Amino acid sequence: MNPRSVLTxxxxxxxLMIVYSIFGLLDARFFSPVVTMNILTQTVIVxxxxxxMTLIIISGGIDLxxxxxxxxxxxxxxxxxxxxxxxxxxxxxxxxxxxxCGACNGGLSVGLKxxxxxxxxxxxxxxxxxxxxxxxxxxxxxPPQITAWKPWMQGAGVPHGVWLMLLLVVFFSWMLxxxxxxxxxxxxxxxxxxxILCGLxxxxxxxxxxxxxxxxxxxxxxxxxxxxxxxxxxTAMGMELDVIAAVVIGGASLSGGVGSVLGALVGAxxxxxxxxxxxxMQIPSAxxxxxxxxxIVVAVIIDRIRHKKA
Amino acid sequence: xxxxxxxxxxxxxxxxKVFGPTIALGQVDLEVWPGEVHALVGENGAGKSTxxxxxxxxxxxxxxxxxxxxxIYRPRHPLDARNKGVGMIYQELSxxxxxxxxxxxxxxxxxxxxxxxxxxxxxxxxxxxxxxxxHPDLHPRALAGTLSVSAQQLxxxxxxxxxxxxxxxxxEPTSSLAQKDIEQLFGLIDRLRERGISIIYISHFLExxxxxxxxxxxxxxxxxxxxxDVATTEANEIVSLMVGRSVEELYPKRxxxxxxxxxxxxxxxxxxxxxxxxxxxxxxxxxxxxxxxGSGRSEFLRTLFGLDPMISGTVTMNGRAASQxxxxxxxxxxxxxxxxxxxxxxxxxxxxxxxxVTLSSLPRLGRAGVVSLxxxxxxxxxxxxxxxxxxxxxxxxxxxxxxxxxxKAALARLLEHDVDVLLLDEPTRGIDIAAKxxxxxxxNEIVSDARRPRAVIVISSYLxxxxxxxxxxxxxxxxxxTRAVPVAEITPxxxxxxxxxxxxxxxx
Numbered sequence: 001m002n003p004r005s006v007l008t009x010x011x012x013x014x015x016l017m018i019v020y021s022i023f024g025l026l027d028a029r030f031f032s033p034v035v036t037m038n039i040l041t042q043t044v045i046v047x048x049x050x051x052x053m054t055l056i057i058i059s060g061g062i063d064l065x066x067x068x069x070x071x072x073x074x075x076x077x078x079x080x081x082x083x084x085x086x087x088x089x090x091x092x093x094x095x096x097x098x099x100x101c102g103a104c105n106g107g108l109s110v111g112l113k114x115x116x117x118x119x120x121x122x123x124x125x126x127x128x129x130x131x132x133x134x135x136x137x138x139x140x141x142x143p144p145q146i147t148a149w150k151p152w153m154q155g156a157g158v159p160h161g162v163w164l165m166l167l168l169v170v171f172f173s174w175m176l177x178x179x180x181x182x183x184x185x186x187x188x189x190x191x192x193x194x195x196i197l198c199g200l201x202x203x204x205x206x207x208x209x210x211x212x213x214x215x216x217x218x219x220x221x222x223x224x225x226x227x228x229x230x231x232x233x234x235t236a237m238g239m240e241l242d243v244i245a246a247v248v249i250g251g252a253s254l255s256g257g258v259g260s261v262l263g264a265l266v267g268a269x270x271x272x273x274x275x276x277x278x279x280x281m282q283i284p285s286a287x288x289x290x291x292x293x294x295x296i297v298v299a300v301i302i303d304r305i306r307h308k309k310a
Numbered sequence: 311x312x313x314x315x316x317x318x319x320x321x322x323x324x325x326x327k328v329f330g331p332t333i334a335l336g337q338v339d340l341e342v343w344p345g346e347v348h349a350l351v352g353e354n355g356a357g358k359s360t361x362x363x364x365x366x367x368x369x370x371x372x373x374x375x376x377x378x379x380x381x382i383y384r385p386r387h388p389l390d391a392r393n394k395g396v397g398m399i400y401q402e403l404s405x406x407x408x409x410x411x412x413x414x415x416x417x418x419x420x421x422x423x424x425x426x427x428x429x430x431x432x433x434x435x436x437x438x439x440x441x442x443x444x445h446p447d448l449h450p451r452a453l454a455g456t457l458s459v460s461a462q463q464l465x466x467x468x469x470x471x472x473x474x475x476x477x478x479x480x481x482e483p484t485s486s487l488a489q490k491d492i493e494q495l496f497g498l499i500d501r502l503r504e505r506g507i508s509i510i511y512i513s514h515f516l517e518x519x520x521x522x523x524x525x526x527x528x529x530x531x532x533x534x535x536x537x538x539d540v541a542t543t544e545a546n547e548i549v550s551l552m553v554g555r556s557v558e559e560l561y562p563k564r565x566x567x568x569x570x571x572x573x574x575x576x577x578x579x580x581x582x583x584x585x586x587x588x589x590x591x592x593x594x595x596x597x598x599x600x601x602x603x604g605s606g607r608s609e610f611l612r613t614l615f616g617l618d619p620m621i622s623g624t625v626t627m628n629g630r631a632a633s634q635x636x637x638x639x640x641x642x643x644x645x646x647x648x649x650x651x652x653x654x655x656x657x658x659x660x661x662x663x664x665x666x667v668t669l670s671s672l673p674r675l676g677r678a679g680v681v682s683l684x685x686x687x688x689x690x691x692x693x694x695x696x697x698x699x700x701x702x703x704x705x706x707x708x709x710x711x712x713x714x715x716x717x718k719a720a721l722a723r724l725l726e727h728d729v730d731v732l733l734l735d736e737p738t739r740g741i742d743i744a745a746k747x748x749x750x751x752x753x754n755e756i757v758s759d760a761r762r763p764r765a766v767i768v769i770s771s772y773l774x775x776x777x778x779x780x781x782x783x784x785x786x787x788x789x790x791x792t793r794a795v796p797v798a799e800i801t802p803x804x805x806x807x808x809x810x811x812x813x814x815x816x817x818x
Contacts, residue, residue, distance in 0.1 A: 178426045178427060179425055179426055179427065180420045180422060180427055183409065183413055183417075183420070183427060186406070186408050186409060187406045187408075187409055187413075187417060189408075190406045190407055190408035190409065190455075191404065191405065191406045191407060193402075193404060194404035194405060194406050194417070195406070195417075196388075197388050197398075197400070197404050198388070198389060198404075198417045198418035198469075199387060199388060199389020199390070199392070199418045199419075200417070200418055257406075257407065257408035258408055
């Protein structure tokens with residue numbers, strides 16, 4: 001890792017530590033394992049989706065449909081559970097379904113040469129609409145006798161979902177840095193023209209990146225369902241903005257080529273920390289929005305300063 | 311040392327490429343020998359880039375045959391061409407700024423070890439390729455985006471060398487380089503040639519061709535009109551072959567009478583540059599500003615025009631003090647600037663020719679803030695005719711024109727505004743030689759207009775051009791402007807010496 005990328009990561013990490021310490025000093029309960037575990041658990045949904053979004057943003061794209069994908073996949077998954085399918089089959093089918101949604105985003109923007117911003121703005125509405133149409137707007141509750149989902153987001157100890165998220169962060173950090181596919185994602189986002197000249201399969205790379213983004217949204221959807229025990233078509237409204245914010249706070253550049261999966265996780269953690277801290281301090285929730293927004297703006301300013309120096 | 315083998319390195323025969331109704335390449339033959347630097351010249355649109363795209367696998371030819379060292383060569387895409395030994399160095403540098411130097415060099419053909427990139431092999435390959443350059447900044451693990459432009463170019467060359475390319479194509483490689491980097495590049499090309507690598511060198515600069523190439527091929531209207539030995543061919547002949555008619559004089563003959571004084575600049579100083587600049591300009595006169603890039607030439611014009619703040623000095627225009635100013639005020643006083651950066655500052659590329667030409671003088675074209683589109687187009691049509699802008703009409707989007715015609719349209723804006731003093735910063739950069747000749751004619755007509763002679767200050771990096779079109783030349787060196795000296799009294803060498811700060815010439 002070169003010194004610059006260490007610096008990139010250090011910023012959000014420091015911010016996280018400072019915010020965490022401030023809340024801890026104001027209220028000692030904040031440092032307790034229970035609260036800390038809560039923060040981690042609450043980060044899983046945005047954090048998992050942010051992993052996929054990081055890849056998409058590094059490749060020079062964006063996905064506004066991630067919140068809707070979470071809702072649609074969640075509904076689909078809950079419906080599968082109600083059909084009495086084996087948990088493993090449900091898991092595989094949901095991932096496949098959401099990956100397909102992601103592939104649609106990638107395929108449309110690559111195949112028709114449309115801006116991903118516009119394509120996913122459209123699919124954001126479509127996926128959300130489909131989720132509502134198929135459920136007639138009412139959540140699908142998981143049957144109470146099925147408990148396979150519980151340990152993923154609920155219960156004592158560290159929920160499986162947290163481990164899964166951490167494992168994925170490690171895997172995708174490694175992939176971005178050390179595999180050919182990872183380096184090619186950076187190349188496409190950094191200078192697409194050169195990537196084409198050097199014979200990289202640019203279209204395939206882009207579609208794959210959106211497909212991975214979809215799969216991550218599918219995982220996120222299942223975690224969301226495991227937490228609430230239902231598939232809700234109106235869940236995760238506006239979640240795409242949280243996910244993009246996490247990635248940007250984590251040091252990614254919306255013009256592509258730059259970003260870090262670990263940074264995105266830190267960004268997601270930072271936002272959850274602020275939320276739980278504020279709710280514990282009984283600060284009105286509107287203020288958490290102001291603070292989170294301010295941190296995003298600061299992150300972008302820091303990014304600008306860093307680029308000027310480089 | 312290169313040896314003449316019976317087979318040329320590259321043989322292109324009867325290459326033909328048609329895009330819809332346009333014949334981009336009629337029937338092109340080209341032969342390049344091992345260890346030869348072969349120059350390819352021609353006007354913009356003559357087919358150079360199409361030919362090179364065919365060579366590099368970006369286009370496939372409609373007819374004709376290519377052989378590389380005697381073997382049929384039919385690349386399917388740029389990577390395939392590179393694999394087969396043909397590398398391209400593009401004018402717009404193609405490196406990936408967020409990857410390291412070594413990653414850039416192996417991009418597209420990374421050595422693998424299981425699922426991972428084999429970093430050891432990658433580093434070895436990169437170091438091997440970089441060893442040709444002896445460049446201090448080129449650390450394999452440096453991020454390519456942090457390098458200087460010339461170092462980035464070396465990374466691109468290294469990418470081709472790492473693949474063992476036998477034929478390298480350089481497309482206008484010096485257009486973004488500083489003088490000392492150009493020298494280094496030439497040295498490198500010489501070394502590559504000695505190692506038996508063949509080079510196709512595309513350039514607008516005949517001096518570069520003379521310096522590097524042994525033979526040259528001239529393209530015109532999609533066909534190769536001649537191949538000559540560089541040593542025995544006159545520049546005039548090359549230009550004539552390129553343009554397709556005899557060009558007696560690239561620079562128009564002039565009968566000029568310098569008239570009343572129109573602009574006086576005294577001790578002009580900007581924030582950093584220029585430090586000190588004084589100049590007197592008369593109607594009917596063209597004054598050239600020579601100097602190296604970064605000497606403060608452009609800043610001088612920008613400060614004069616009110617784009618950069620003026621810290622000290624006085625400016626008198628038409629006898630009236632005009633010191634502190636903004637561009638809007640300068641336009642009113644009768645001064646217009648043509649930026650060196652045509653695409654980013656000079657023109658609105660998405661707008662039409664008429665919109666661009668009338669941009670600064672819209673208020674005159676209508677009443678009460680409503681612009682008459684009809685008059686706008688009429689005015690533009692007049693300049694299209696006067697300056698010979700090749701286009702479909704005033705409503706064509708300006709971005710679709712060739713560089714030379716865009717530049718003429720930019721000049722038309724100054725004329726449409728009816729300014730007396732034209733400040734031209736590198737007006738002929740990036741346009742082909744025939745378009746240059748027409749632009750010189752246009753400048754000549756502007757200043758020799760009998761009823762209303764105008765005055766021009768022009769910046770150029772190309773000394774023959776300054777000597778060809780200017781009456782007097784002043785040199786900018788480290789922010790200070792010398793006095794303007796009549797061209798008859800100085801030589802290009804004098805100018806170069808002062809520009810590079812080597813001597814205080816008594817002539818200036």
